[in-house]
Structure formats: C-alpha cells, structure tokens
Amino acid sequence: MKKLLFSIMLLSIVLVFISTRAGFCSTQATVSATDYKAGDVVTIEGAIDPGQNLYIAISSQETFAPKDTKGVHEVKNLKKDGEKNGFTNDTAIPALYYMLTSNPEKFGEVTDKKFGGPSFFTQKGKRGLYKTTMFKLAKFDALDAEAKAALTTIKTKAEWDFFRYAHESGYGIETIVKEKTQVGKVTINARSILGDYNKTQNYWDKGTSIQLDKKTGKFTASFKTFRHTAPNTGFDVYVNKVKAGSYNVKSNGFWLSLGGRYMNPLWVIIGAILVGTYFSMIGAAGGLLMSAFQVMVVQTAGPIGINAANVLRPSNIALTLFSPLGSFYRYAVKEKRVAWPVGISFGVGIFIGSIWLGQYVTKYLSISTYKEWLAILVVIMGIRTLYELTPKVMAKRKNIKAMTQKFNDAVAKAKASGTSVEMGRIEAVKNGLTDYRFKFWGEEFTINPLLFGILGVFIGIVSRSFGIGGGFMLVPAMTTLGALPMYVAVPISLIGTCFSSIGSFIGYLINGYLPDMVLMISIIIGGFIGGMLGSRAQKMFSEKTLKIVLAVTMFFLFFRFFKIEIWI
Structure with a gap:
C-alpha cells in the first residue's frame, strides 16, 4: 500500500513538473472579444x-515571404537584402506580430537613435541632426531559451532575422509591416516588443497596458x-506558448485596397x-x-509585399x-500665353527621359544620393530666383521690368474699374529650333527650344524616379x-509636366505597378478643379510675389531632400 501511494505521489509530481515546463494546463487566458474594428483596444486576461x-x-494568421511579392523592384531588393540580413526567399513571418511582455529586455534593449540630415553627415546612422530612442531587437543567438520559446510563431534564426529587418529597416517597414512608429x-521603426506604457513611458509602448x-x-x-489593419485580418493569441484564442479585425472606414x-x-x-491650385499658379x-x-495625411502604404512608393508614385502622377x-x-485657349515651340520641345525631351532613359539611370543610381544632389540644385535655384528680384538684375532685364510695370498698371486699372485683369498674350516674332522669339505685353523675349529640350531629358529622368512632373526644375530653369x-514659364512648365506624367505612368504600368483607383480618381477630380482655380488666381499676384x-x-524641397523635416 505504501509503495502504491509513493508511486502515485511520484507520478503526480512528475506530471506537475512536465505540465509546468511544457507551458500548458497551468496557463489560462481569454481574449475579450472575437471581432474588433481596426484601432480598437484588445484585452487579454x-x-x-x-x-x-x-x-x-499576437500573430497575424497571414504570413509573408519574399517569394510572395509580385513587384519587380521588390523581388530584387528583398533578395539582395536577404543575403545581407540572413533570410531567404522562402523565409515566412507573420505580416503583423506583437509581443506584449512584462520583460521586454529578453528580446532587445532601448538604444539611442540618431536620424535626419544628408548621408554625408549621418554616416549611415552614426550621426544625425535629431536624437531619440528606439527598441533595438537582439540577435537570435542572444535570445535565451525562454524568449525563443515565447515567440511561438517565429521559430528559426532566419525568421527572426527577417522579422528584425521588417521592423527596423525603412524598406522592410514600407514593404511588409506598413505600421510606422514615428517621431x-x-x-523610426515598427511596433514589435511592447511593454507597459505607464512604466516605460516609451513612445512605441503608447496604448499598451500590462498588469501582472x-x-x-x-x-x-x-x-x-x-x-490601418486591413479588413478581415485574423490574429492568433498565445500566452506563454499556450494558444489563448483568436480574433478578427474588421473594417473601420473606407478602405483603399491598394493604398x-x-x-x-x-x-x-x-x-x-x-x-492643384498651388501647382497651376506656380507651375512647380x-x-x-x-x-x-x-505621406503625411493619407499615409499611402500599399499592399503587403509592395513598397509604398510604388503605389504612391503612380497615384501621384494623376495630379x-x-x-x-x-x-x-x-492658359492656352482663352489667354493665349503658351509658347508652344518651347513647350513641345520640353515635352518631347521629358517624355524621352521619363519613359526610356529613366529606367536605366534609376536602376544604377541610389535614390537617396540622387535626392541630395537635387537638394543642392534646388537651393541654388531658389537663391538665384531671389537674386533675380534685386534691382541690379532687374536693371539688366529691361523686358521683364517693363512687362512687370505694364502688369501693375493693368491691375491698378482693373481695380479702379471693378473688372478682372486682362493678361498679355504671346505673339510669335520668329520661329526656330534654336532661336524662338516672341512678344508678351509688348516686350520681346528670346529662348532656345533645343537647349530646353535637352534639359527636358534630364528632368524626365528625375520625374520617373520620384513620380512627379518635374516642374520644380522646369520653372526655375526658364526664369533663370x-x-x-513667370506668366510665360508656368504654362510651358505645365505642358512639360503633362508629357513627363504620361511617360512616367507608362513606365510604372510596364513594370506592373498600379495606382489605387479610388485614390487616383480622387486626385484627378481635385487636381482638375485645382487647375481651373489656379489658372484664374495666378493673375491676382505680381511677378515678384510669384517668384x-x-x-x-x-527651400522647402531642399529641407525635404536633405531629411531636415522633423518640424513638418
């Protein structure tokens, strides 16, 4: 009898030990609901x-592996980044994954993060104009057995390496996770390991509460x-390795499927x-x-596996x-102030640059480096534009000075009579491929269409790279x-941007990148209305004001290109 009791006691102890080590039986948890709207609070008790x-x-049921992407550029970039960061084309991770824990230090550490400024200054993150903190995920080998087991749906080193890449790399966040933690x-990064905000006060923990x-x-x-969790996204919840339940995230507003x-x-x-109003007034x-x-209001992100930029840019071209x-x-019909030879020459050059040469240049030239050279160029253009307003330069450009005076007189006359200003019209004096002359407000101007056609090729390449029209370079080029x-430069610029937009859009379609249709149609409607308003409003401003x-x-673009933008 004693032997039997001893055996039962021993067996009980063994069973308790096994159940404790395995993490089941003793763990009990429930999820507060089975359905939530995106942005709701999920509670587990x-x-x-x-x-x-x-x-x-908390792991999404949908997973993503690099092989799942259909984007031409994403296939190449993820393969290249995988070789550097330790994951393969078949490595799959949950598209969204969160670890709520009382012990975040098991998975990484809070470190300083420097950011902002041009690459020659930041030196790959070693320096920066701004400083904050971030949660830096540890390497897989640094995780202990308890932490690795707790991850549940992320099991291998390759999966953890891919997870780190998707949450800490800008390209990974924009292509896979789509959720941004920002300063x-x-x-800065994407939410991953979360602690109790009341204790940590870390900005990435905001909205998270853990009471143990x-x-x-x-x-x-x-x-x-x-x-912005996609509608009908399912999640599984595991508490200390034990599955506690599942829930589904439903729609919470109008969902842009590709956006x-x-x-x-x-x-x-x-x-x-x-x-659109601003654009059609300034042409840039x-x-x-x-x-x-x-980026800042709509926060266009794209579907999982497609980088946000490759949805944003085609949609952007609509404007x-x-x-x-x-x-x-x-501009062209009623007021007749379009210098057609220059506009067409610009347009052809831009079309060639955007649809043909752009794809080769952007393939080999780093976009970040590209932006920084443009930053230098645009700030020089900005300074030059202001310099043109000085008395010294205006004295040399007698035609613009005389035209400005005539415009001011017309404005004064219109105000006195209570009518709208009648703009001057372009009257061709001489047509030529390298020598085009015209009169505007009775003053003669000369320009070389061929030269600006060649310049248009370069602007077309820029247009293809950024998904823009290139007007920010067109207008300063024409005025400097x-x-x-400005009253002549803006209509010409708008012709050029039409050509560049068509070329760039065709280029995106060839590569298989489509815009979000609802987003694009909304931009088309707003852009067209803005174009009508801006063309009417332009004559309300003087040449000096427009410049x-x-x-x-x-200068705004200079700050943007050099990543001096925390103030935005």
Whole structure:
C-alpha cells in the first residue's frame, strides 16, 4: 500500500513538473472579444504560473515571404537584402506580430537613435541632426531559451532575422509591416516588443497596458490595434506558448485596397484641390507636394509585399497630369500665353527621359544620393530666383521690368474699374529650333527650344524616379536660364509636366505597378478643379510675389531632400 501511494505521489509530481515546463494546463487566458474594428483596444486576461514572466504573442494568421511579392523592384531588393540580413526567399513571418511582455529586455534593449540630415553627415546612422530612442531587437543567438520559446510563431534564426529587418529597416517597414512608429513625421521603426506604457513611458509602448501579479500569476494586458489593419485580418493569441484564442479585425472606414489605408476620399479630393491650385499658379512642386500629402495625411502604404512608393508614385502622377489639363483652357485657349515651340520641345525631351532613359539611370543610381544632389540644385535655384528680384538684375532685364510695370498698371486699372485683369498674350516674332522669339505685353523675349529640350531629358529622368512632373526644375530653369517671366514659364512648365506624367505612368504600368483607383480618381477630380482655380488666381499676384513663392518652395524641397523635416 505504501509503495502504491509513493508511486502515485511520484507520478503526480512528475506530471506537475512536465505540465509546468511544457507551458500548458497551468496557463489560462481569454481574449475579450472575437471581432474588433481596426484601432480598437484588445484585452487579454487570465493567469499564468506564479513567479513567471508574461509573454503574449499576437500573430497575424497571414504570413509573408519574399517569394510572395509580385513587384519587380521588390523581388530584387528583398533578395539582395536577404543575403545581407540572413533570410531567404522562402523565409515566412507573420505580416503583423506583437509581443506584449512584462520583460521586454529578453528580446532587445532601448538604444539611442540618431536620424535626419544628408548621408554625408549621418554616416549611415552614426550621426544625425535629431536624437531619440528606439527598441533595438537582439540577435537570435542572444535570445535565451525562454524568449525563443515565447515567440511561438517565429521559430528559426532566419525568421527572426527577417522579422528584425521588417521592423527596423525603412524598406522592410514600407514593404511588409506598413505600421510606422514615428517621431514627428520621421519613421523610426515598427511596433514589435511592447511593454507597459505607464512604466516605460516609451513612445512605441503608447496604448499598451500590462498588469501582472507575479505572486498569483493573474494578469490583464491590452494594446491598441493598428489603425490601418486591413479588413478581415485574423490574429492568433498565445500566452506563454499556450494558444489563448483568436480574433478578427474588421473594417473601420473606407478602405483603399491598394493604398493600404482607411481614408475618406473626400479628404483626398480637398487636398488635391489645394495642391492643384498651388501647382497651376506656380507651375512647380505639384507632384512633390501631393507626395507629401499622401505621406503625411493619407499615409499611402500599399499592399503587403509592395513598397509604398510604388503605389504612391503612380497615384501621384494623376495630379501632375490632370491639374495642368484643368488650367489648359485658360492658359492656352482663352489667354493665349503658351509658347508652344518651347513647350513641345520640353515635352518631347521629358517624355524621352521619363519613359526610356529613366529606367536605366534609376536602376544604377541610389535614390537617396540622387535626392541630395537635387537638394543642392534646388537651393541654388531658389537663391538665384531671389537674386533675380534685386534691382541690379532687374536693371539688366529691361523686358521683364517693363512687362512687370505694364502688369501693375493693368491691375491698378482693373481695380479702379471693378473688372478682372486682362493678361498679355504671346505673339510669335520668329520661329526656330534654336532661336524662338516672341512678344508678351509688348516686350520681346528670346529662348532656345533645343537647349530646353535637352534639359527636358534630364528632368524626365528625375520625374520617373520620384513620380512627379518635374516642374520644380522646369520653372526655375526658364526664369533663370531662359530669363522668362513667370506668366510665360508656368504654362510651358505645365505642358512639360503633362508629357513627363504620361511617360512616367507608362513606365510604372510596364513594370506592373498600379495606382489605387479610388485614390487616383480622387486626385484627378481635385487636381482638375485645382487647375481651373489656379489658372484664374495666378493673375491676382505680381511677378515678384510669384517668384518669392517659387523660391520658398525651392527651400522647402531642399529641407525635404536633405531629411531636415522633423518640424513638418
């Protein structure tokens, strides 16, 4: 009898030990609901063994591997980055994954993060204009057995390396995770390992609460779901390796299927109207400003596996194409102030650069380096534009000075009579491939169409790279190199951006990149309306005012290209 009791006791001890080590039976947890809207708070409650740390793995049921992408550029980039970062084409990880834990230090550490500024200054992150903190994920070999087991759906070194890449690399975040943890408007990393915000005060932990009583093992944990989680995304929840349940994230607003964001199209239309109005007045930076609107307001992300830029750029082109079309009737037909030989020459050069040469140049030239050279160029153009307003330069350019005076007289006359200003018209004096002369407000101007056609090739390459029209280079080139007034330069620029937009859009289609249709249609509507408004509004401003606004735009782009943008 004693032997039997001893055997039963021994067996009981062994079973308790096994169940404790295996992590089941003793762990009990429930998820507060089975369905949530994107952005809702998910709560998990239950109990674990007393004295244990809490590890709640929340893993999307959808996984992603580099082989799943259909993007031409993504295939190449993920293969190259995989060789550097330790994952393969077949390595699959959950598209969204969060670890809520009472012990974040098991998975990495809080480190300083320097960012902002041109590459020659930052030296690959060693320096930066700004400083913050981030949670740096540890290498797989540095994780202990407890941490590795708690990950549950991330099991191998390759999977962990891919997970680190997807959450800490800018390209990985923009292509795979789509969720950004930002300081200002600058992306630092993506949420991954989360602790209790009340204890850590880390900005990436905001919205996360973890309450654990180690004496009893009872816990309550909650976190805010990603506001732009795709509709009908399923998640599995594991508490200390034990599956506690599942939940589904439902739609929370109008979902842009390729844009990868919830956004009311009306806001996109309003934004496009504002940008389109500005663009058709100045003839520059429409694509770049629309791009900024998409990044900061719409937050266009693209579907999993496609980099955000390859959805944003094709959508963006809708503005640089349709805003000029909205202004075309007034500029070209009613007011007749389009210098067609220059506009067509520009357009042909831009078309060649955007649809043909652009694909080869951007293949071998780093976009980040590309942007920084452009930053230097645009700030020089901005300074030069302001310099042209000085009395010394205006004295040399007597035709512009005389034209400006005539415009001011016309404005004064219109105000006195209560009518609108009648703009001057372009009257051709001489047509030639290298020598085109015309009169505007009775003053003669000369320009070389062939020279500007060659310049258009370079601008077309830039246009293809950024998904913009290139007006930010066209207008300053015409006012500085061509010595043309803004009232003539802007309509020519809009013709050029139409050509570049068509060429760039064809290039994206050839590579298989499509815009989000709802996003694009909204931009088309807003851009066209903005084009009509801007062409009417331009004559309300003097030559000097338009040039000052153009120069300010150049300086804005300088800061953007050099990543001096936390103030945005």
